[in-house]
Amino acid sequence: MFTLLQQYLSMFRSAIDSALDAIRTAVSGGETESPIQDPGTPVTGELIGTVADGNGLLIHIYGEETEGGVGLTVKVMEGVADLRGFFMDVGESTAGVSVDGVASQDVKIGDESVTTVGTRDNNMNGTGETFDVGVEIGTSGYGRDDVSQAHFTLEGVTLAQLDGLTFGVRATSVGEDRDDAVKLLGEFNIPEPEVQEPPVELPPVAEQPPVVTPPAETPVPTPSIGGNFPQLPDDITSITLFYNTPAGDITGDSLYAAKVDNVSWIVEDDLDLWLIDVTTYLQNQDSNVDDSTQLLGVAITHGADGTTEYYAMDDNPGSDTAPTADLQTPDTTVDYGMIMG
Numbered sequence: 001m002f003t004l005l006q007q008y009l010s011m012f013r014s015a016i017d018s019a020l021d022a023i024r025t026a027v028s029g030g031e032t033e034s035p036i037q038d039p040g041t042p043v044t045g046e047l048i049g050t051v052a053d054g055n056g057l058l059i060h061i062y063g064e065e066t067e068g069g070v071g072l073t074v075k076v077m078e079g080v081a082d083l084r085g086f087f088m089d090v091g092e093s094t095a096g097v098s099v100d101g102v103a104s105q106d107v108k109i110g111d112e113s114v115t116t117v118g119t120r121d122n123n124m125n126g127t128g129e130t131f132d133v134g135v136e137i138g139t140s141g142y143g144r145d146d147v148s149q150a151h152f153t154l155e156g157v158t159l160a161q162l163d164g165l166t167f168g169v170r171a172t173s174v175g176e177d178r179d180d181a182v183k184l185l186g187e188f189n190i191p192e193p194e195v196q197e198p199p200v201e202l203p204p205v206a207e208q209p210p211v212v213t214p215p216a217e218t219p220v221p222t223p224s225i226g227g228n229f230p231q232l233p234d235d236i237t238s239i240t241l242f243y244n245t246p247a248g249d250i251t252g253d254s255l256y257a258a259k260v261d262n263v264s265w266i267v268e269d270d271l272d273l274w275l276i277d278v279t280t281y282l283q284n285q286d287s288n289v290d291d292s293t294q295l296l297g298v299a300i301t302h303g304a305d306g307t308t309e310y311y312a313m314d315d316n317p318g319s320d321t322a323p324t325a326d327l328q329t330p331d332t333t334v335d336y337g338m339i340m341g
Helices: 002-027 275-285 336-340
Strands: 046-052 058-066 069-078 082-088 098-100 107-114 131-136 149-155 166-174 180-187 236-243 256-261 295-302 307-312 332-335
Touching: 046 180, 058 166, 069 082, 082 149, 098 107, 131 166, 236 275, 256 336, 275 332, 275 336, 332 336
Parallel strands: 256 332
Antiparallel strands: 046 058, 058 069, 069 149, 082 131, 082 166, 098 149, 107 131, 166 180, 236 256, 236 295, 295 307
């Protein structure tokens, strides 16, 4: 019996609310300036407030400075709820404060005196808070409209004035079963504006005279310490020693050429520094060379391109005319490694 009576009372209350809605629409001429907007509409502004019920419902408040006021957007971010009202404080006085984008009968303004707007279910009773401005969003029950995002403009205030002030959100039909209702309180938290540091002005840089790079000069081989051969600009790869005649040849009308091949890159590129080692080895190991055999000159092959130049034993490091003997077919060839062990 009691349950049946509750159902009748609920139906009666719904009928009264519907009648009141119709009266308000008629009084306003049918123009309700509803703050309801498509939940898919991109939100502008920055996050200035957050409330949650601890059961999965999360609601964000976004604010954007406008000419003469603040654009506010209330949006259900997580969970399910039908937004019914938004309440807020605006500072010391409500003088000059108004709400744009909402029908006049859906707004109530009064210094610390607003707890309900429109139908009875849109109230903040029991929270212990009173507000300066209240806005009704949508209608009772989610059968007629189910609002998850609402936008309106608060005229006569700035974002900075709202910082730290209290706001309240009234939502019904909360949760997957749509059988809960909440009254949530929060505080506006206005982010500090970013301060643009002035650019650092650097002192003017004195003009520097252009750097003139002298043209590259072809390196000139420096004279050797011994006087017969120059200091070459690259590695010696082989040498060919020319003697006036083989030892024991009494005719004295022919040359003897002994080549030292595969010279190591680590040796000095001035032959004067190690020629004595080569001649000593040949005198000890080659029967065609002895103390009496005269060394006329040396052909030196050097560099990656195999340049060959002939230097006579005349105490002059300049190159000379090579003997007539064919440099490509020496009489004997010795590996440099055999000489130096």
